[in-house]
Amino acid sequence: FPVMPRIFMAVRRESRYPVSEILAKTPAIPSGCQWGIFLRNHDELTLEMVTDEERDYMWAEYAKDPRMRANIGIRRRLAPLLDNDRNQIELFTALLLSLPGSPILYYGDEIGMGDNIWLGDRDAVRTPMQWTPDRNAGFSSCDPGRLYLPTIMDPVHGYQVTNVEASMASPSSLLHWTRRMIEIRKQNPAFGLGTYTELQSSNPAVLA
Structure with missing residues (x-):
């Protein structure tokens, strides 16, 4: 949960630091275990684990309409959050599949499904x-x-x-692209089993 909103902050700000900082603070877990990581799920994009300033930023950037908000978070799917921008959706998905942990794709995000903010509470994304x-x-x-x-x-x-x-x-669809990315990850065990070490860069927009 702490990683999810910071991925959105990092990309929008073109800065690696929100992701770098939360990964550095993530506690160690036993060998053979992994954290589950995701971009979206069946609840709101929770903003409980960010500062008040960061929460205001996220609401201003991703949930300008109050109907898009629920509890302390944003009740939107991935595609609407990113204005249905295919390049942005691919960037976020590629980042998810390359970060340490077990990536989880929420049903429908692989085809760019939308939401219904006229439905109550979390039902908007269900x-x-x-x-x-x-x-x-x-x-x-x-x-x-x-x-x-x-x-x-x-x-x-x-x-x-x-x-x-x-x-x-459609061979060029988001679904086929996502399937290819998952296959590449499966062909390279280091993504799932390797250790993660961040490489320093003079460009704050580069996460390596």
Whole structure:
């Protein structure tokens, strides 16, 4: 949880220090264990473990609309947080897959799923997985009114456009890119089992 908001701060500020500092403060764990790391999950992007100044910065940068906030955090998915910018999404995902720990991808982020800030509390980021452009996004064949939460239907992230079926059919899709990145990580055990040592750089925007 402490790493998650600092990844967003570091990239937006073009400074490695938010990530470098939190990794340096991360306590050691037994051999054979790893921290779970993620960009987003089923709850809000928690800002409980940052300073008041950092929290205000994150809200100003990533949650200008009060409806995007929940508890002490931001209730948005990865793609909307990054304005659906493919380059930014790839940068964040590549960073996640290269940091020490066990990376966790939240369902739908691999296809650029959106959210629904009109839903209450954390439900904004818990809508049905978008498998196909068919009824209920291919998630269920039931009457749409019986779904626990409605599917995303906006013009940018709606299931008719953003879904696994369409992503699989496009070689240049975010889904295929993400699968390739995961495969590269799996082919190089050092990413999962090696030790992490930060290399110093004179450029504060470089994390190595």
